[in-house]
Amino acid sequence: MATTEPTHRGRARIAEPGEGIGLDELALATRNHGMPLEALRYDVTPPGLHYVLTHYDIPAVDPGDWSLEVGGAVARPLRLDLDALRRRPAVTARVLLECAGNGRARLEPRPVSQPWLLEAVGSAEWTGTPLAPLLREAGVSPGAVDVAFTGADHGVEGGREQDYSRGLPLAEALRPDVLLAWGMNGAPLPPQHGAPLRLLVPGWYGMAHVKWLTRIEVLDRPFTGFQNAVAYRIKVDAHEAGVPVTRIAPRALLAPPGWPDFLTRERFLRPGPVALTGRAWSGRAPVTGVEVSTDGGATWTPAHLAPADPAHPWTWRAWTCAWDARPGRHELVVRAADAEGAQPVQQRWNRQGMANNLVQRVPVTVRQ
Ligand SMILES: Nc1nc2c(c(=O)[nH]1)N[C@H]1C(S)=C(S)[C@@H](COP(=O)(O)O)O[C@H]1N2
Ligand SMILES: [Mo]
Numbered sequence: 001m002a003t004t005e006p007t008h009r010g011r012a013r014i015a016e017p018g019e020g021i022g023l024d025e026l027a028l029a030t031r032n033h034g035m036p037l038e039a040l041r042y043d044v045t046p047p048g049l050h051y052v053l054t055h056y057d058i059p060a061v062d063p064g065d066w067s068l069e070v071g072g073a074v075a076r077p078l079r080l081d082l083d084a085l086r087r088r089p090a091v092t093a094r095v096l097l098e099c100a101g102n103g104r105a106r107l108e109p110r111p112v113s114q115p116w117l118l119e120a121v122g123s124a125e126w127t128g129t130p131l132a133p134l135l136r137e138a139g140v141s142p143g144a145v146d147v148a149f150t151g152a153d154h155g156v157e158g159g160r161e162q163d164y165s166r167g168l169p170l171a172e173a174l175r176p177d178v179l180l181a182w183g184m185n186g187a188p189l190p191p192q193h194g195a196p197l198r199l200l201v202p203g204w205y206g207m208a209h210v211k212w213l214t215r216i217e218v219l220d221r222p223f224t225g226f227q228n229a230v231a232y233r234i235k236v237d238a239h240e241a242g243v244p245v246t247r248i249a250p251r252a253l254l255a256p257p258g259w260p261d262f263l264t265r266e267r268f269l270r271p272g273p274v275a276l277t278g279r280a281w282s283g284r285a286p287v288t289g290v291e292v293s294t295d296g297g298a299t300w301t302p303a304h305l306a307p308a309d310p311a312h313p314w315t316w317r318a319w320t321c322a323w324d325a326r327p328g329r330h331e332l333v334v335r336a337a338d339a340e341g342a343q344p345v346q347q348r349w350n351r352q353g354m355a356n357n358l359v360q361r362v363p364v365t366v367r368q
Contacts, residue, residue, distance in 0.1 A: 015110040025115045034119025040255040040279050047185055050122030052192045053099045056155030059212050063196040072217035075139030082196050088129040094312040096123040096281050100205035100245045104353030111353035118360055123315045126200050127183030132174045146223040147173040149199050149210040160226055166210050167223020177202050202314035203247050203283035207232050234350045248283030249357040252290045252336035267364040274323045279316035280336040288337050292321040296331035325366045332362040
């Protein structure tokens with residue numbers, strides 16, 4: 001990893017008070033699209049509607065001469081091409097991904113980065129082979145602690161030139177549900193989602209699910225690469241080490257009811273009974289409940305939460321809540337809880353805007 005002189009523009013910073021979203025953030029937002037929230041209606045996010053987040057460029061990878069290397073602290077280093085991987089036992093799992101920066105754009109002050117509102121989520125059906133048996137075949141050394149996963153994409157971040165690379169604790173890498181995936185929704189992985197092969201670590205925020213995977217390195221020391229040591233840390237002061245971002249905190253989202261204004265996205269409804277619907281998830285523990293407020297959070301009503309599907313423990317669950325919409329302006333708010341607690345109603349700020357699960361607020365106007 002080479003160090004280049006950081007330019008001022010490329011450095012992470014916090015927006016000035018009152019500073020609007022700038023062109024750098026707009027450029028990121030047009031490359032990295034979210035899932036339109038009406039797509040919360042689908043159990044499995046259809047192709048093209050799943051959110052996308054790519055730090056650098058989508059790399060040019062020829063699947064014909066691509067191969068995956070497994071090395072480092074192992075007894076028998078391996079190299080596998082796509083055919084060799086596809087001959088291994090295959091599973092298909094429904095796994096929700098959410099970017100750790102989801103909700104960042106509404107933080108005050110705003111960390112300048114990919115300006116997600118709330119749409120950095122999707123749940124697809126991923127096909128691949130479990131990672132653990134492959135690691136066992138390679139023979140993990142007794143002193144191993146972390147596993148580093150490196151993608152084919154390359155860029156500069158925080159002034160440091162690097163391949164996108166993430167470390168994962170060995171115990172997590174050995175979980176039976178961690179996959180090396182070559183398929184998404186029954187088709188080969190599309191370029192933007194990591195073709196020909198990506199990692200899936202169910203329950204963890206998006207950054208752990210390394211795309212365009214080329215190398216797996218078992219480490220007998222903790223991984224100290226940029227994406228773990230500098231990025232993806234929850235910290236308030238620039239100089240503190242911070243806490244690493246790991247599993248997805250609980251969140252409920254409302255499929256915005258009624259119809260939108262083209263420009264402002266403000267919502268309009270007709271008076272009468274409305275079935276409010278949405279999805280809820282957590283990567284830490286099962287969701288225990290969803291509550292809905294139609295008065296800006298003054299009072300809360302429990303929503304009906306669909307039972308967990310044992311076949312799909314890592315996806316979202318549907319919820320519904322009946323509302324008798326009366327004419328006027330209302331603020332709809334939803335919050336999910338898991339065994340560790342509920343979503344906060346007040347922001348919990350951190351300087352990278354990570355793992356923020358502030359409640360969603362949807363202002364609506366019920367027309368006469
Ligand atoms: N190689 C590589 N893997 C990556 C990234 C990346 O920039 N490069 N972005 C990560 C982040 S931050 C997220 S949120 C998810 C997004 O996955 P998706 O684009 O398939 O939704 O990919 C992760 N894997
Ligand atoms: Mo992300």
